[in-house]
Amino acid sequence: MAQISIPLFKVFMPESAHAALKPVLESGRLAAGPQVSAFETRLATWLGHPDAAALGDASGALTLALYQAGVRPGDEVIVSPLACSATLMPIANLFARPVWCDIDPLTGMIDAGKIDGFVSEKTRAILVYHWSGDVADIAAIAVVARKYDIKLVEDASAAFGAEYKGRCLGGESDFTVYSFYATKHINCGEGAALLAKNADDVEAARRLRRFGIDYSSFRLLNGDLNPRFDIPVAGFNFPMNEIAATLGIEGLRHADRIVAQHRANGSFYETALAGMPGVRLLKRRKDSASGYWTYALLAERRDDLMRKLVSHGIGVQRLHLRNDAYSCFGGTRQNLPGVDEFDALNISIPCGWWVGEVERTRISEVIRSGW
Ligand SMILES: Cc1ncc(COP(=O)(O)O)c(C=O)c1O
Structure with missing residues (x-):
C-alpha cells in the first residue's frame, strides 16, 4: 500500500499543550475541576451559546441527550442509518430502537419531508447527524418535531465551526452534541459537550454526567459528605477530566484558524x-x-477513484457505513432509496487544517485527471 502523505484525519496538538499540561498533572486534581469549568466557559463563548456541559465523549453526550429527551426502553428514535456508530449506539444503550429514515441523496442527511411516515406512538426523538460538518435542514426538521411534540437532538460532532444563519449549530434543537474526539477540529483526546435550548437541561446534564449528584450541596463546608444529601434521579458516569479539558482549552486558542482553513479548503x-x-x-x-x-x-x-487517490498518497474513505446492516441493529438493509444511492457513492477527501494550497491543488488535480 502506498505511503499516505496527505491523511484524511490528523490530530491537532499545539506546542502550548505541553506547558499547559504540566501544572495540571502536578496539581493533584485530575478528575473534573477548574479546567473543566474553564473549558465549558471558553467553548460556550466561542460557539456563541449561553452554556455548555463538558462530557467524556460524544456517545456519552448523545446518550445523555436522548435520555433527557425522554427516550426510555422500548421507545423509538428516528435517525438515518448513515452515521457514525457513536451516533447510533446511544439509542441501543438506552434499550430503545432506531427507526431508519431516508435521506436526501444530495446531502446525505435526513430529509425533513420523509420523516412523517416514520413517526409512531413510541417516537420520542429525531436524531440528526450533520454529515461531515455539512448543515442538515435543521429548521424544517424542527418544525416536524414540534408538530408531533417530540424532541430534536443534533449530532454536531463533525460540525465544529459550522453555522446556520450566522450562528454555530445548537440554536434550533432541544439538544446539540459536539465531539472533541482525537480527530475532530479541536480535540481533548476524547471529549464532548452538550448544549441545550433550555438552560435547565444543561444544569441537569451536569448532574446526570456524574451519578445524578448535585455537587453544590454534596459536601459540607468542612469537606465531609453531607448526610442529608439526596440523589433524586440516578445518573450516568460521563465526565470530562482535567487533562482532556486542558487539551481542549489549548485547542480552542487555535479554533478560528482551524475552522477558517477547513472552510477555505x-x-x-x-x-x-x-x-x-x-x-x-x-x-x-x-x-x-x-x-x-x-x-x-x-x-x-x-x-x-479511491485506489487512485491512495496510490498518490492521499487519504480517502467512505465516511461511515450504514448501521442498519449491523446485526446488533437487526442486520437488514432497509428499503431507503436515498440511503442506497448515497451509500454507493460517498467518499471523503482531506479538507482539514493540515491541507494547504499545495495539497488541495494536488488532490483536485489527481481527481481531475480521471480514474
Ligand atoms: C458522527 C460522530 N458522532 C460522534 C463521534 C465521536 O464519538 P465519541 O466521542 O463517543 O468517540 C464521531 C467520531 O468520530 C462521529 O463521527
Whole structure:
C-alpha cells in the first residue's frame, strides 16, 4: 500500500499543550475541576451559546441527550442509518430502537419531508447527524418535531465551526452534541459537550454526567459528605477530566484558524471539482456554512477513484457505513432509496487544517485527471 502523505484525519496538538499540561498533572486534581469549568466557559463563548456541559465523549453526550429527551426502553428514535456508530449506539444503550429514515441523496442527511411516515406512538426523538460538518435542514426538521411534540437532538460532532444563519449549530434543537474526539477540529483526546435550548437541561446534564449528584450541596463546608444529601434521579458516569479539558482549552486558542482553513479548503474544492465528470458535489445550504470536517462528495466507480487517490498518497474513505446492516441493529438493509444511492457513492477527501494550497491543488488535480 502506498505511503499516505496527505491523511484524511490528523490530530491537532499545539506546542502550548505541553506547558499547559504540566501544572495540571502536578496539581493533584485530575478528575473534573477548574479546567473543566474553564473549558465549558471558553467553548460556550466561542460557539456563541449561553452554556455548555463538558462530557467524556460524544456517545456519552448523545446518550445523555436522548435520555433527557425522554427516550426510555422500548421507545423509538428516528435517525438515518448513515452515521457514525457513536451516533447510533446511544439509542441501543438506552434499550430503545432506531427507526431508519431516508435521506436526501444530495446531502446525505435526513430529509425533513420523509420523516412523517416514520413517526409512531413510541417516537420520542429525531436524531440528526450533520454529515461531515455539512448543515442538515435543521429548521424544517424542527418544525416536524414540534408538530408531533417530540424532541430534536443534533449530532454536531463533525460540525465544529459550522453555522446556520450566522450562528454555530445548537440554536434550533432541544439538544446539540459536539465531539472533541482525537480527530475532530479541536480535540481533548476524547471529549464532548452538550448544549441545550433550555438552560435547565444543561444544569441537569451536569448532574446526570456524574451519578445524578448535585455537587453544590454534596459536601459540607468542612469537606465531609453531607448526610442529608439526596440523589433524586440516578445518573450516568460521563465526565470530562482535567487533562482532556486542558487539551481542549489549548485547542480552542487555535479554533478560528482551524475552522477558517477547513472552510477555505472546502470552498476551493467546490470550485475546483465543479462540473467534473463522474463527480457529484453535495448540495450545501446557502444560509449555512459547512464545518468541512472532511470534504464529502459522490463519485462514480468509487472504488477505482479511491485506489487512485491512495496510490498518490492521499487519504480517502467512505465516511461511515450504514448501521442498519449491523446485526446488533437487526442486520437488514432497509428499503431507503436515498440511503442506497448515497451509500454507493460517498467518499471523503482531506479538507482539514493540515491541507494547504499545495495539497488541495494536488488532490483536485489527481481527481481531475480521471480514474
Ligand atoms: C458522527 C460522530 N458522532 C460522534 C463521534 C465521536 O464519538 P465519541 O466521542 O463517543 O468517540 C464521531 C467520531 O468520530 C462521529 O463521527
